[in-house]
Amino acid sequence: MRVLVCIKRVPAPGARINVTEDGLAVDTTNLGFTTSPHEECALEAGLQLVEEHGGSATALTLGPPEAEEQLRYAASLGVTDAALIPTDGTDWDPQRTARAIGHVIAELEAVGGEFDVILFGNESADSGGFQVGVRVARALGRPMITGAKGLTMDGTTARVQREIDGTQEVYELRLPAIIGVKEGINLPRYPTMKGRLASRKLGVQIHEAVGEPGGQRMVQLVSPPEQESRLVVLGAGPAAADKVVDLLAERGLL
Amino acid sequence: MILVLVEHDRGVLAPASFEALTFARAFDCEVHAITLGAPADELAPYLGAYGATAVHQAHHDLLVDYGPDASADALVSLVATLKPGALMATGTDRGNEVLAHVAARLDAPFVANVTGENLDASADRWELTRIRWGGxxxxxxxxxxxxxxxxxxxxxxxxxxAPAPAVATPMPFTPTIDPSAAITIVRDRVKREVGQTLATASVVVGGGRGVGSAEGFEPLEALARELGGVVGCSRAVTNNGWRNHTDQVGQTGTRIGADVYLACGISGAIQHWVGASGAKCIIAINTDAAANMVTKADYAVIGDLHEIVPAITAAIRSRRGV
Known part of the structure; x- marks a missing residue:
C-alpha cells in the first residue's frame, strides 16, 4: 500500500500568536514550530496502515524551506520518502496551495505509482481554511471525506467513521481515496532513537511550486482585542465551596 | 441575491443556520434559503421569520441523508440557474465540508469562518474578517x-x-446529481443516545493536567452528575491517555456553550480557551492564581482541586438536604 500524508508546519498550538508590525505575518521570533495537530494524527494513521498492509509512507509539505524539519520529524516516526514544495514563506491562498500540491502529487505518482491513500489533516491549525484536501481530491478525481475519527482498509475500500453533531456516520470510499483526519483518531507515537538517526539520512525531494493564485487574498492579520479582566476571586481552598454553590444556585442549576 | 444553505438532520433544523441567515441580511439584498432533501420541506415557515423570501427545496433520492458530494452537486446545480452573488453556510463541520466541495467543483475561492465584523461588500471584491487559530x-x-x-x-x-418577517415561498426543484459522482455515500449512521453532549450541556466540569490521572477524574464525574452536566478535559489530558478525545474542549476538540464551565486544574492555553470561551460563566479552580485560565475566568477559587471539587459536591448535597 502506498500512502501519502500531507502535513503543514505551524507555530506550536497553545502559544500566544503575535502579529508582525505590518500585520502581514505571524511574528515568529519567540515561537516553536510543529506539525499541525490533525496532521500528526494523519501521520500516525498512515504509518499504522503501512504496518498492517505493507508498503510505504511518504510525507509531503508546502511551506518555507524550514518545513524540512517537519519532514524529518515524520521520517523519525517511520516515513521513508519526503517531498518539499518550498514557498517564500508568505501566506498562500487555499486554491494556490491545492494547485501546487495536486501538481506535485501527479509528479510523485508518475515516478512511483499511484498512492492508494492520501491523508490530510481536517484543517490546518493556523489558517483553518477547511478545503485544500477537498480541492486536491477534485483535481485528481478521487473520493474524499473529512473528519475521519476511524479508518480501516480492506484492499479496495476505505471505511471511514466520523461523528458529526452527535450522529456517527460510516462512509465507504473506493481506493484510491483521500481522507481528512481529525485529532482523536489515534494517539501519535513518539520518535525512536533509531528513527531519529534514520531521519538524518532522509533525502528530501524538492519540487517546484506550480500554481496560480486564487480569488482569496489575505490583507492583514489582526489580534483580537484583549478581553478586560472580569475576575472575581471567590476565595481559597474548600472554604470557598459555598460561594461556588451560591453562583450555581443563582443560575438555576441546582 | 444571497443564497443560504440551511442545515438539518432528517428534518431537524441545525439552529446555527439562523446565524447564517442573520449574517446574510447584513448585505442588504434579497435572501433565499436552500434545504437539501424532502424531510426539510417543513422548515420553510421558520426560515421566513429570519428573512428568507424563498426556500429552494432540493428533492432527490441521494439527498435523504447527508453526503458531501450529493449536497455539493445539488448546490452547484441551483447556483448555475439562480446565479446568486454569494452562497453562505454555517461554519459547522458539514457547512465547511460542503462549501469546500462546491468550491472545488466551481474552482472558486471559499472563505471559511467569517465573523460579522467590518464587512465591506461595496465593490466587486468583498473584504471580510475571518478567524484563524480557532479565533x-x-x-x-x-x-x-x-x-x-x-x-x-x-x-x-x-x-x-428579521424586523419584518418574510414568507419564504417554497420552490421545490430536482437537482442534477450524477449517481456515479456521488462517490462518498454514507453506509451507516447511528444517532447517539439522547442526552447531554459536551457541545450542548448546560454545565461542564473540565479537568486539566492538574487532575493528575484518569482516576483523578472521579470527583469531577461526581460533581457533573450532581449538576446534570458532563465532564470535559484539556488536550494535555487526552495526550496523556487519561480520557477519550471526545471529551476534549478546545480548538481541536469541542467548543462548549455551557451556562457554567468549572475549569479544574487547567492552565488555559489558547488551544483550550478557544473551546471554553463560549461558556457564559467560567469558574476556574487552580493552585496557580496567575494561570491563564484563572485570569480570564469570571470567578476563581485558588487551591487544590482535589480538595475543592469534593467540597462543592458536598455543599450542593447538604443544601439539598441529602
Whole structure:
C-alpha cells in the first residue's frame, strides 16, 4: 500500500500568536514550530496502515524551506520518502496551495505509482481554511471525506467513521481515496532513537511550486482585542465551596 | 441575491443556520434559503421569520441523508440557474465540508469562518474578517468571484429574527446529481443516545493536567452528575491517555456553550480557551492564581482541586438536604 500524508508546519498550538508590525505575518521570533495537530494524527494513521498492509509512507509539505524539519520529524516516526514544495514563506491562498500540491502529487505518482491513500489533516491549525484536501481530491478525481475519527482498509475500500453533531456516520470510499483526519483518531507515537538517526539520512525531494493564485487574498492579520479582566476571586481552598454553590444556585442549576 | 444553505438532520433544523441567515441580511439584498432533501420541506415557515423570501427545496433520492458530494452537486446545480452573488453556510463541520466541495467543483475561492465584523461588500471584491487559530487571530481577507462562497463562524453572529418577517415561498426543484459522482455515500449512521453532549450541556466540569490521572477524574464525574452536566478535559489530558478525545474542549476538540464551565486544574492555553470561551460563566479552580485560565475566568477559587471539587459536591448535597 502506498500512502501519502500531507502535513503543514505551524507555530506550536497553545502559544500566544503575535502579529508582525505590518500585520502581514505571524511574528515568529519567540515561537516553536510543529506539525499541525490533525496532521500528526494523519501521520500516525498512515504509518499504522503501512504496518498492517505493507508498503510505504511518504510525507509531503508546502511551506518555507524550514518545513524540512517537519519532514524529518515524520521520517523519525517511520516515513521513508519526503517531498518539499518550498514557498517564500508568505501566506498562500487555499486554491494556490491545492494547485501546487495536486501538481506535485501527479509528479510523485508518475515516478512511483499511484498512492492508494492520501491523508490530510481536517484543517490546518493556523489558517483553518477547511478545503485544500477537498480541492486536491477534485483535481485528481478521487473520493474524499473529512473528519475521519476511524479508518480501516480492506484492499479496495476505505471505511471511514466520523461523528458529526452527535450522529456517527460510516462512509465507504473506493481506493484510491483521500481522507481528512481529525485529532482523536489515534494517539501519535513518539520518535525512536533509531528513527531519529534514520531521519538524518532522509533525502528530501524538492519540487517546484506550480500554481496560480486564487480569488482569496489575505490583507492583514489582526489580534483580537484583549478581553478586560472580569475576575472575581471567590476565595481559597474548600472554604470557598459555598460561594461556588451560591453562583450555581443563582443560575438555576441546582 | 444571497443564497443560504440551511442545515438539518432528517428534518431537524441545525439552529446555527439562523446565524447564517442573520449574517446574510447584513448585505442588504434579497435572501433565499436552500434545504437539501424532502424531510426539510417543513422548515420553510421558520426560515421566513429570519428573512428568507424563498426556500429552494432540493428533492432527490441521494439527498435523504447527508453526503458531501450529493449536497455539493445539488448546490452547484441551483447556483448555475439562480446565479446568486454569494452562497453562505454555517461554519459547522458539514457547512465547511460542503462549501469546500462546491468550491472545488466551481474552482472558486471559499472563505471559511467569517465573523460579522467590518464587512465591506461595496465593490466587486468583498473584504471580510475571518478567524484563524480557532479565533485567537483574525484575518482581513478579500474574495473576488462571481459567486462568493463563505461560511459564517459558529456563534460569531447572534441569531436575530428579521424586523419584518418574510414568507419564504417554497420552490421545490430536482437537482442534477450524477449517481456515479456521488462517490462518498454514507453506509451507516447511528444517532447517539439522547442526552447531554459536551457541545450542548448546560454545565461542564473540565479537568486539566492538574487532575493528575484518569482516576483523578472521579470527583469531577461526581460533581457533573450532581449538576446534570458532563465532564470535559484539556488536550494535555487526552495526550496523556487519561480520557477519550471526545471529551476534549478546545480548538481541536469541542467548543462548549455551557451556562457554567468549572475549569479544574487547567492552565488555559489558547488551544483550550478557544473551546471554553463560549461558556457564559467560567469558574476556574487552580493552585496557580496567575494561570491563564484563572485570569480570564469570571470567578476563581485558588487551591487544590482535589480538595475543592469534593467540597462543592458536598455543599450542593447538604443544601439539598441529602
Amino acid at each position: 485567537s487571530l483574525h484575518e482581513r481577507a478579500t474574495i473576488t468571484a462571481d459567486v462568493r462562497l463563505l461560511t459564517v463562524a459558529l456563534h460569531a453572529v447572534e441569531p436575530t429574527p
